[in-house]
Amino acid sequence: MGNKMDRRKLVMLLGGLAGTGAAATLVARADQVAQPAPTSSLQKLPWPYKPIDPDAAAQRAFEGYYKSECMYGAFEAIVGPVAEQLGSPYKDFPFLMFKYGGGGVKGWATLCGALNGAAAAIQLLSPDPDPLVNALFEWYEHEPLPDVHPKGAKFVEIRSVAGSPLCHQSIANWTKVSHKHAYCPERSERCGALTASVARQVVILLNSQSAGKPVAFALPKQTQSCQSCHEKGGAVENIRTKMDCGGCHAPLMGKHPGIS
Amino acid sequence: MGNKMDRRKLVMLLGGLAGTGAAATLVARADQVAQPAPTSSLQKLPWPYKPIDPDAAAQRAFEGYYKSECMYGAFEAIVGPVAEQLGSPYKDFPFLMFKYGGGGVKGWATLCGALNGAAAAIQLLSPDPDPLVNALFEWYEHEPLPDVHPKGAKFVEIRSVAGSPLCHQSIANWTKVSHKHAYCPERSERCGALTASVARQVVILLNSQSAGKPVAFALPKQTQSCQSCHEKGGAVENIRTKMDCGGCHAPLMGKHPGIS
Numbered sequence: 001m002g003n004k005m006d007r008r009k010l011v012m013l014l015g016g017l018a019g020t021g022a023a024a025t026l027v028a029r030a031d032q033v034a035q036p037a038p039t040s041s042l043q044k045l046p047w048p049y050k051p052i053d054p055d056a057a058a059q060r061a062f063e064g065y066y067k068s069e070c071m072y073g074a075f076e077a078i079v080g081p082v083a084e085q086l087g088s089p090y091k092d093f094p095f096l097m098f099k100y101g102g103g104g105v106k107g108w109a110t111l112c113g114a115l116n117g118a119a120a121a122i123q124l125l126s127p128d129p130d131p132l133v134n135a136l137f138e139w140y141e142h143e144p145l146p147d148v149h150p151k152g153a154k155f156v157e158i159r160s161v162a163g164s165p166l167c168h169q170s171i172a173n174w175t176k177v178s179h180k181h182a183y184c185p186e187r188s189e190r191c192g193a194l195t196a197s198v199a200r201q202v203v204i205l206l207n208s209q210s211a212g213k214p215v216a217f218a219l220p221k222q223t224q225s226c227q228s229c230h231e232k233g234g235a236v237e238n239i240r241t242k243m244d245c246g247g248c249h250a251p252l253m254g255k256h257p258g259i260s
Numbered sequence: 261m262g263n264k265m266d267r268r269k270l271v272m273l274l275g276g277l278a279g280t281g282a283a284a285t286l287v288a289r290a291d292q293v294a295q296p297a298p299t300s301s302l303q304k305l306p307w308p309y310k311p312i313d314p315d316a317a318a319q320r321a322f323e324g325y326y327k328s329e330c331m332y333g334a335f336e337a338i339v340g341p342v343a344e345q346l347g348s349p350y351k352d353f354p355f356l357m358f359k360y361g362g363g364g365v366k367g368w369a370t371l372c373g374a375l376n377g378a379a380a381a382i383q384l385l386s387p388d389p390d391p392l393v394n395a396l397f398e399w400y401e402h403e404p405l406p407d408v409h410p411k412g413a414k415f416v417e418i419r420s421v422a423g424s425p426l427c428h429q430s431i432a433n434w435t436k437v438s439h440k441h442a443y444c445p446e447r448s449e450r451c452g453a454l455t456a457s458v459a460r461q462v463v464i465l466l467n468s469q470s471a472g473k474p475v476a477f478a479l480p481k482q483t484q485s486c487q488s489c490h491e492k493g494g495a496v497e498n499i500r501t502k503m504d505c506g507g508c509h510a511p512l513m514g515k516h517p518g519i520s
Binding site for chain 1: 302352354356357358361365369379380382383389397428432443497500502511
């Protein structure tokens with residue numbers, strides 16, 4: 001709107017100076033010159049998405065992890081190629097903001113940064129983000145990961161099941177399986193490869209949705225059983241979650257009513 | 261760089277047409293007209309920050325929560341006023357992307373969405389984000405919250421201590437203290453007011469840092485004791501976290517070595 005008004009003012013100004021024909025030429029030039037970026041397109045969600053290559057995203061995520069950690073690595077590997085296709089203003093997005101999510105947000109070990117960045121990317125690129133985030137988180141909880149071996153990885157990857165979308169459990173379970181320390185280079189590389197696995201899975205999900213295929217998601221039976229009392233409409237109704245209860249409350253599972 | 265080049269071309273063009281003086285006037289106008297958005301400025305972190313009003317941010321966060329949930333509410337209440345001061349391209353940031361963090365990311369109850377949005381905002385606006393995020397998360401874990409009562413809130417707020425930066429514990433502890441259900445309107449309003457409290461606290465921290473005041477942060481003694489074995493350099497070194505261990509592992513605390 002503002003541009004239209006201003007363009008008209010410029011036409012009038014130039015018209016007064018040098019005649020309509022020359023003015024029109026100049027304005028056309030001025031348009032090329034200025035190319036006022038349609039910045040409001042940034043705000044319109046979802047951004048236009050065309051399928052990208054899952055394996056390329058995985059490699060880019062691994063490299064991004066070493067640049068600015070897990071959340072940045074996952075987000076940039078998914079949204080970066082899309083933004084490059086689309087040009088400005090998309091490519092000018094402040095990707096480095098997502099450094100904050102590294103190590104479950106600044107080493108707090110809350111939500112896995114790869115999942116945090118992935119969920120942000122899905123919200124930005126999907127017309128129906130919820131099923132994709134649900135499917136991704138459930139997959140992350142139960143799949144032996146990392147399931148890729150990026151170029152440049154030095155160690156044989158040791159796969160573990162996180163049992164939870166949280167950084168804390170994901171790393172603690174990996175140390176159990178690997179018998180390695182939480183600050184060793186293998187653990188760092190593992191988180192880079194995990195970031196690659198997550199980015200790859202997100203692209204597979206986005207591409208499926210883009211092709212009109214349904215994305216499946218179901219909570220584990222044990223969690224459904226817990227939720228029948230603790231979640232919405234249950235006798236207790238004291239929680240709101242989709243996390244696998246057994247991931248943290250394993251000691252409760254044997255003695256809790258209704259859990260075999 | 262591109263703009264400078266193009267501006268010179270336009271000057272030459274106009275100079276050829278109508279003489280240097282008139283051309284200069286026109287170019288000045290054209291600058292106003294086109295205002296080619298310095299989109300790359302979006303990518304340069306931190307964005308320029310000038311102190312904003314903490315109470316106004318709190319109210320804006322409460323209202324934002326009802327628009328697009330907790331993560332959006334916190335992020336937009338902090339970054340929105342800054343972006344409005346700065347104009348384009350800042351104000352064209354896709355704020356609604358942060359809807360994804362609602363309910364600890366799409367109801368998964370992982371990281372509290374208000375904290376997730378707050379950490380993103382801090383990374384975007386602070387030249388030294390880590391101490392602010394650390395101070396914020398520790399405050400959130402141990403402070404009886406919400407500590408504000410926004411305009412438009414219908415219920416008397418019931419304060420509780422989350423004990424954790426996670427949505428799951430934060431809500432579960434509130435249901436314990438309030439004796440109310442997790443899906444009742446009071447719980448929803450409580451999360452809105454909590455979002456307001458978090459936004460207010462972030463602005464206080466940003467303003468302090470901006471005024472050159474130091475921001476304090478210390479882990480609870482109990483957590484330090486746990487970390488002496490489990491964190492970096494400890495005998496076990498199987499975790500990486502700053503969370504209050506007692507928030508989730510309370511049953512361990514009595515019988516664990518070194519914990520009284």
